[in-house]
Amino acid sequence: MDISSGFTDTSSPTSRPRVRFAPSPTGFLHVGSARTFIFNWLYARSHGGTMILRLDDTDVERNTEASVSSIFDGLKWLGLGWDEEYKQSERLALHRQTAERIFQRGLAYRDFTPAHTGDSEKSGAQGTWLFNPGMRELSPAESDRRAAAGEPFALRFRVPRDGLQVRFVDAVYGEQAKLAADIEDFALLRSDGMPTYHLASCADDADLGISHIIRGQDHLTNTFKHVLIFEAAGAKPPQFAHLPLLVAPDGTKLSKRRHGPVVSVTTYRDAGFLPEAFINFLCLLGWSPKNDREQMSLQELTAAFSLEGINRANAVVNFKEPATTPEGTFDPKAVWLNAEHIRALTVEDLSARLLPVVCAAGFNVEPARMLRVTPLIRERIKLLRDAVTAADFFFVDQLPPYDSAELIPQKGDAAMALKVLQRAREVLAGVEFKHDPLDGSLRAAAQELAIKPGQMFQPIRVAVCGRKNAPPLFETLEVLGRETTLARIEDAIRKLQ
RNA sequence: GGCGCUAUCGUCUAGGGGUUAGGACGGAAGAUUCUCAAUCUUCAAACCCGGGUUCGAUUCCCGGUAGCGCUACCA
Numbered sequence: 001m002d003i004s005s006g007f008t009d010t011s012s013p014t015s016r017p018r019v020r021f022a023p024s025p026t027g028f029l030h031v032g033s034a035r036t037f038i039f040n041w042l043y044a045r046s047h048g049g050t051m052i053l054r055l056d057d058t059d060v061e062r063n064t065e066a067s068v069s070s071i072f073d074g075l076k077w078l079g080l081g082w083d084e085e086y087k088q089s090e091r092l093a094l095h096r097q098t099a100e101r102i103f104q105r106g107l108a109y110r111d112f113t114p115a116h117t118g119d120s121e122k123s124g125a126q127g128t129w130l131f132n133p134g135m136r137e138l139s140p141a142e143s144d145r146r147a148a149a150g151e152p153f154a155l156r157f158r159v160p161r162d163g164l165q166v167r168f169v170d171a172v173y174g175e176q177a178k179l180a181a182d183i184e185d186f187a188l189l190r191s192d193g194m195p196t197y198h199l200a201s202c203a204d205d206a207d208l209g210i211s212h213i214i215r216g217q218d219h220l221t222n223t224f225k226h227v228l229i230f231e232a233a234g235a236k237p238p239q240f241a242h243l244p245l246l247v248a249p250d251g252t253k254l255s256k257r258r259h260g261p262v263v264s265v266t267t268y269r270d271a272g273f274l275p276e277a278f279i280n281f282l283c284l285l286g287w288s289p290k291n292d293r294e295q296m297s298l299q300e301l302t303a304a305f306s307l308e309g310i311n312r313a314n315a316v317v318n319f320k321e322p323a324t325t326p327e328g329t330f331d332p333k334a335v336w337l338n339a340e341h342i343r344a345l346t347v348e349d350l351s352a353r354l355l356p357v358v359c360a361a362g363f364n365v366e367p368a369r370m371l372r373v374t375p376l377i378r379e380r381i382k383l384l385r386d387a388v389t390a391a392d393f394f395f396v397d398q399l400p401p402y403d404s405a406e407l408i409p410q411k412g413d414a415a416m417a418l419k420v421l422q423r424a425r426e427v428l429a430g431v432e433f434k435h436d437p438l439d440g441s442l443r444a445a446a447q448e449l450a451i452k453p454g455q456m457f458q459p460i461r462v463a464v465c466g467r468k469n470a471p472p473l474f475e476t477l478e479v480l481g482r483e484t485t486l487a488r489i490e491d492a493i494r495k496l497q
Numbered sequence: 498g499g500c501g502c503u504a505u506c507g508u509c510u511a512g513g514g515g516u517u518a519g520g521a522c523g524g525a526a527g528a529u530u531c532u533c534a535a536u537c538u539u540c541a542a543a544c545c546c547g548g549g550u551u552c553g554a555u556u557c558c559c560g561g562u563a564g565c566g567c568u569a570c571c572a
Contacts, residue, residue, distance in 0.1 A: 024572045059571055115570050154570045173502070182500050183568090190570035197572045221501050221567040244503080244565095251564060281509095284521090288510055292520045311510080314565060318508045318522090333509065333522045343535080379535045390534095410532095442531090457531040469533035 017049035017211045021082070022201065024056040025067035029074030029265045031317060032216065032246040032254055035282040039243060040214045041080045042283070042305040052208060053082040057089045058200045074265035079275050086208065088200050095195035098203035098233050099155055099188050107232040108188055110143045110153040111135040115191055130159075130184045155189035157228060166224045171241035171307040173217075178224045186225055202226050206235035214307075217242045217314075218253075241307050244286040245314045254317065262319045262329050271330070272357060272384030277341035281334040285315040295340040339382040347374050354387045361388040363395040372479050376471035390471075394479060399466040399488060404495040406462045409455035416451065417459045418496045423449060424460050425489050433482050438474040463492035 021037040023029070044051040053075070057063045075082075088095075102108045113132045136158065138146075147153060164180040188199040195203070205213060220242045230237040247253055254263040261267040268278050280296055288311065289296070289304040296304065318331040342350060351367070351374040358365050377390045393399060407417045423445050431441045446456035457473050464485055470476060477485050 022572090026572075056572065062571070111570085113570095156570090176501080178500070186568095187570045192570080194570085196570065201572085216566095217502070218566055219572090222572095224501090224567095242502090247565075249508085253565080284509060286509090290511065292511070294509090294521055313503050315510090316508060331508080331522085336522055339535095377534095380533070439531095446531095452531090454531050461532065465532095467532095471533080473531060 015211070017044060017047050018052060018209050019044045019049060019212050019214055020052035020054050020205070020208065020210050022054040022056045022215075023071055024059065024062075024197075025064060025071060026059070026062045027067055027256065028070040030254055030256070030263045031265060031268075031282065032263075033071075034074060034078065034265050034278075035246060035285060036215055036243060037075065037078070038080065038279055038282055039287070039305075039310075041082070042302055043212065043214060043307070044083075046302050046305050049211075050084060051080075051082040052084045052086065052210070054086045054204060054208070055088060056197065056201065057087060058095075058195055058197060060089075060194065070266070074269075077265065077269045077275055078279060080279075084208075086204070088204060091200075091204060091207075092195065094207055095200045095203045096189070096193070098206075099195065099199055101234070102157070102188065102229070102232045103155060105232065106158070108155050108157050109136055109138065109185075110147055111156045111185075111187075112138075112146055112151050112153045115154070132185075136185060152191040154187045154191045156185040156187055157225070157232070159183045159185050159228065166227050168223060168227050168237060168240055170220070170223070171212075171239060172244075172310045173220060173242055173312060176220070176223070178221070180224075180228070183224055183228070188229075198222065198225055198229060202229040202233065202235075205238060206230060206233060210238050212239045212241060214241045214243065217245050241310065243310060244312055246285055246317050247314045249316055249318055249320075251314075251316070259319070260329075262317075268330070268334075272386065273334070273338050274341045274345075274353070274384070277338040278334070280341065281331070281337050284333070284337075285317065286311060295337060295344070297344075335382050342381060342384075343378060345378075347371065347378070350374050350378055354384060357384045358387055358391070358395065363388075363392070365395050369394070369479075376475050376479065380471065393465045393467075393470070399491070402462070402466045404492075406468055407459045407492055407496060409451075409458040412451070412455050414496055416455065418493065419449060420451070420456055420459045421463060421489050421493050421496070424456075424463075425486060425493070428477075428482065428485055428489070433478055433485075435474045435478060438477055442474075459492070460489065464488045 019040040021033075021040050023033055023037075041051050043049065055068065055071075057068075099108065111132055113135060135156070160180045162180075165177050166180050166183070167175065167177045169175050186198060187196045189195055204210075223240055223242075227237050245253055248255075248259050248263075252258065256263055265278075269275075276298055279298065280294075280301065283296070283301055283305075284294065287305070287309050290309060291304075293300070293304070318333070320329045345353070348371065351371045354374060355365060355367055355370045358370065373391050373394045377387055380390050381387050407421070408414055409416060409420070424442070427441050427445050428438075431437050442456055442460070443453050446453045449456070458468070461470055461473050461476075462468055464476065464480055480488075
């Protein structure tokens with residue numbers, strides 16, 4: 001008889017799914033984990049379900065507090081939140097009870113073999129890797145005797161060795177089947193009594209009433225073991241949905257060691273990504289709304305999300321391998337999406353997000369001023385950080401030094417630049433500092449000097465901005481004001497003389 | 498090695514027995530413009546290979562190849 005699950009969806013249409021994100025605190029939150037969190041969250045929200053955060057911290061050796069706070073930092077930035085929170089290390093009693101129940105049913109056995117020291121004899125004689133010979137067949141009496149004598153043991157699942165097929169249906173990968181004979185007698189309890197990931201995870205999933213397990217595809221083959229555990233523990237396995245993995249351009253799975261900080265969520269935060277843009281980007285990796293939509297708000301994503309839209313092939317996060325320049329390393333699509341989301345923000349909202357970034361860069365900026373500058377740079381920045389270089393001249397008293405040759409307009413010379421600036425000084429002393437009057441008077445001045453408007457504007461632009469590429473001139477002058485403008489033109493004239 | 502999964506432009510993807518194989522990012526060219534952006538237009542760019550099935554396969558099946566995953570008293 002086959003052990004199977006998931007062939008029928010017994011959940012009624014009205015039942016609320018319960019999903020969980022279960023990171024193990026052994027490192028920072030990386031982008032693949034973030035995407036798993038997001039997909040779970042989206043599924044829960046789009047079905048009126050419950051999102052659960054569970055720290056899978058059964059590996060005492062490798063867990064760190066720093067990792068816990070790093071994961072919370074990342075999740076907090078995403079801003080999605082969750083409904084319930086658990087820590088596996090606080091649920092050990094449940095895990096042991098579950099192990100005991102499985103053992104009592106004869107579906108697990110004690111393995112007194114000393115813990116493996118390494119990868120040793122895995123590829124040895126065929127079949128021997130499946131279990132430790134001798135232990136599986138130990139008589140109950142002998143097993144009890146050695147246990148009573150205090151001999152340490154690991155508890156192993158007694159995987160059926162007949163022709164049994166373990167089956168489940170994956171919402172993404174379809175029907176899955178595997179011969180139990182190809183599954184090793186995996187451990188449930190370590191010799192120190194601590195549960196393994198497989199046991200703790202299944203025991204908790206059952207106990208917490210998890211209805212859908214949405215996780216990385218690296219767990220696809222583990223799921224056969226999990227189905228075995230659920231059944232042995234007398235629990236109905238939940239629905240499964242495995243997500244294609246996020247990989248680096250070289251095809252290998254993302255790792256900080258190999259690929260650097262681009263795999264950490266906080267790197268995106270610190271570079272000035274909008275969380276909603278980052279979420280949008282991650283959603284497009286391995287999932288598609290199938291309608292050519294790309295830029296989507298969280299509401300739109302929630303409405304569009306479905307397990308059917310998830311595809312099966314690994315997705316490359318297309319960052320540049322040598323993580324040299326911070327901005328140049330990100331996937332160009334992520335950067336583009338961020339720019340799209342920036343433009344979708346109201347000026348007030350964008351301004352409020354820009355302010356702390358600019359202040360953190362060392363500029364002393366009033367909120368009111370930021371609000372006036374924001375419309376001038378919003379189409380010129382892709383990451384929030386870009387505001388620092390795009391708008392610096394609005395925030396300083398003294399312009400940083402620039403080459404006076406920059407003041408010379410196209411097809412002109414220093415004499416023309418000087419003439420332009422001197423005329424501009426006169427004009428700007430009298431005109432009202434509003435877009436239209438500035439436009440009109442400066443164009444008129446160009447005509448008087450018999451030069452093109454561009455030749456008139458460029459020296460002024462460089463004089464007030466300190467560089468050639470900048471926001472539109474009249475709006476810029478408006479924000480800068482007469483005093484600053486005239487002072488900077490004065491400086492420019494001095495540079496030319 | 499064993500077992501499992503996957504394969505459409507450089508990247509993310511849509512599609513699906515008969516299509517000019519669609520979109521997006523990035524790239525190139527052009528338009529617009531006071532510079533830069535933004536915007537608009539255009540262009541280049543893909544069905545891994547081999548067998549079947551079929552009137553017809555990129556699509557369905559099988560095999561190969563490649564990549565990835567699991568194969569721990571890690572998760």
